[in-house]
Amino acid sequence: MITGINEMRYCLFMILFFLHFFIYNSFCQTRFKDITAEAGINQVFKVYEGMFGGGACVIDFNKDGFEDLYITGGMNDDVLYKNNGNGTFTNVFEQSGMRGTKNYVTQGVAGADVNRDGFVDLFVTTITRRDKRLVIPRGINFLFLNNGDGTFRDATKEYGLDQLFSFSTGAGFGDFNADGWPDIYVGNYFNEYKGKLSVINDNTVVEANQIAKGYLLLNENGKKFRDVYSEYGLDYRGFGFGGVFTDFDNDGDQDLFVNHDFGYKRTPDMLLENRYPKKKFTDVSKETGMDLRINSMGTAVGDYNNDGLMDYYMTNIKFNYFMVNQGVGKPFVNKARELGMDFFAISWGANFADFDHDGDVDLFVANGDLNPNCVPMADFYFENLGNKFEDHARAVGLADYGIGRGSVVFDYDNDGDLDLLVVNQAPVLDYPVSSYTRLYRNDSTGGNWIKIALKGVQAESHGIGSKIEVEAGGKKMIREIDGGSSSHLSQNSVIAHFGLGKVPKINKITVYWTGGNKQTISNIPVNRLITITETPEKKSNRFFVYLLIGLCSAATCFILWKKVKMA
């Protein structure tokens, strides 16, 4: 009898123990807290006529060490959220000098130090005007130079961008000629409109809604942008959603992956290999298997299996594509299904980040219907389990049903883990849940980390497009500094973030600067933000090498000449 009771007690204890363990475990998971309201974020993207738009750019515009946000509003005003450093933001858009965008329907945004004065400037794309209804919806794209005092000035005209009347979507910075001046690729959805608005006739109207060429804008010494699309051998048209600069083949220059909508009907996605130092991009979409014939909305760039090669997750309608890099010369393989990340949805933004500090990148995906049709669909949070991914969106508090578009990761509270902002659209029709832009604080409990900011001297001043490799705990992890047009119409923080698990020290950090400069530091302590400043390559060495070669050749010529003369 007594034994019986004891046994029962034991059983009960075990049940409670396991139950406790189970509950504890489930609470232990990475939790995201929606802190939109308490952080003072009050934004929603308003569409012009269906579907298009909504991105954010992470930018520390006042260089106070707290990353700020620029978010496009479409038919609503854009916002510039200054990070107050105390967990809250203040919208300083009105006094920012960027009110010119109020006359336009904005779409995407990206930032880089265009004139190399140390302050990040902004590029904002638009599709049409807001203040008047145009027969042909076309806008211009804005370039705002950072004055360094918390304000910007409109430099669109000064930089030769005011006559590009386009229906532009995503814009991203990169430095494809590796001269340290950040260049831009702009995705256009409909044909550019050339000429004065007074000559619109039926022909111009119907021509305008055809597929468009992108802009490849070369930064000329920080003074001007020039469209070199055809000069670089490009002649493609498509329903462009932008393109992300990335080094897919680890050859040190920035290639370009272009997202195209309706790839199965018109131009598929394109992977353009940079043939630097030639002034040329070569279309390698076909042989690399990247000519995806999908409704390609955006791209997340990350190395999910820490093999040193960048992998690409493309958002789409219905099923997304996860193109895993198999190494140089081999085609990419879509592993979305195999890795458990192929749920039915309409996806836009996507971000790789090590949200849980376990040494591999997880993936957030922002979902939303083609507003005005409004079927709610939850966002995804794919946790990287090593050999597969699992959607834990509901468990971690990210299964929002808003009409998601662009999304960005950054560490807004400087606590070492990556937080998340998701731009949502206001529904055109009735919608059962609320849909507005949300900020999620990552309340990750454990795991070491490191954040690395780059300071380019020859390379772009925040290291855009450069790669960082961290060797720690037997792992090599890489990050590429995001220049924008990643996720959907957005740009993540330019500060690289690595989760390190229990690893107490980093053996080595290598920076592969755009332009070929390589730099290594070792024995770095964890849980801090470090800044690596580029050590410029010593040009003098090269000069002596050339001098030596020159002298040798001169000598040889002289000897030969003498011999000939003697004969």
Added chain:
Amino acid sequence: MMQKKIWIKIFISCLIITWLNLSCRENKKLPDDFELATAWADMTNYITKTTPANSPTFASRCFGYIGLTMYESVVNGYPEYQSVAPQLNGLGSLPLPEKGTRYNWQLALNAGQAEILRSIYIQTSDKNKSKIDSLEQYFVSVFKIKIPDESIANRSILYGKKIARLIFEWSKTDGGHRAYLNNFDKKLFFADKPGCWKPPLYAQSFSHFPLHPHWGQNRTFLAVDSSIAAPEFIPFDTMPGSAYYNQFMQVYKKEKILTQEEKEAAIWWSDDPDVTFTPPGHSYYFATLAIRKTKPGLIKCAETYARLGMAVADAFRNCWKWKYQFFTERANTYVPQHIDQRWESFWPDPPFPAFPSGHAIQAAAAATVLTNLYGENFAFTDSAHVGRARDEIRNTDFKARHFNSFWQAAEETAMSRFYGGIHVPQDNARGLEKGKIIANNINQLHWEKISDNRYK
């Protein structure tokens, strides 16, 4: 040595000059009537294909007016024929040629076709407009030589233009004038009921609004065509085994067992308005094939295009009326919801409701017209898309197709939409039925003065 080279040069120059002379003379040979008519039909299809923002609806209407213009610009040169203008839905009588004067009907046709094309496709590119002009100029130059009196030529040209302008003026009031500017009504509110059309996810168009929702209110060429009864529709049902469910089950199953030949049919007939001359253009091309094979006189050429154009136009107009009356879903909506979430059709959805099939209705209308004019057993080879780059996504080539009758081609057109997974069987069957009725109405117009024997 040098001398030899010079002689060779002189010899080659002579050859070139002779060849040029010959070819010029050959150019000035008068084209046959059927060559003139089909040259304009080719131009019409070229403009249809290369004008952006075109749609099967707008294109069908243009074929109607262009074909009618061809007929009306020459009919008075053929005493046994008569104008059909007074028999149409409000056009009334067109002016007769001046009595007691001579006309060149080829020049009238030429001028009329150029004029109507330029007017009705005002939105086409300058490059295309100059193509129309040069074809017109070319025929003027070859026919003028053979006409002793310049006033005959000028009178004929003026007459052809006048007919074209009057028909174009009439076209402005049908509801489809400049419809390319409003392909999608972004203010349209459509009901959300079970089985209703949903904007496609696997789509042909970026629009999430359906194409030309008000097209069904347009004027028909024949008054009688607007009063044809609506087709029967199998009611919505989600029960497995129900008639409605089975319609979609058939599409679903077919997609899994498509043969290469069926895939070829599916892409062949897609006639996407962004890259081709649209489905009614395909039918207009069939008229050209029939004419090139039989080489009839000018009036029969013109009658063929007029009948065919108006038949496909009224077919599309009625089809669109019913499409928006029933407002039914496609397999890409029903199948993922009720049968298999991962399913996707072989061909992407067009941006409008399903029932009845526009392909089927216009193909049946065209086949009924052409069979009436050229007989039931008319073998021909359709090479419309030969030479197009293969469809890489679907691993399918564009291969010429052979048919023994126009009706056989129409049936394949309809079936091809079933293979493509964008139409269920009832969309096609009802489309074919109604297309036949519409075309019979066109056939029964009084084309010849002592006409009635021909149609009995």
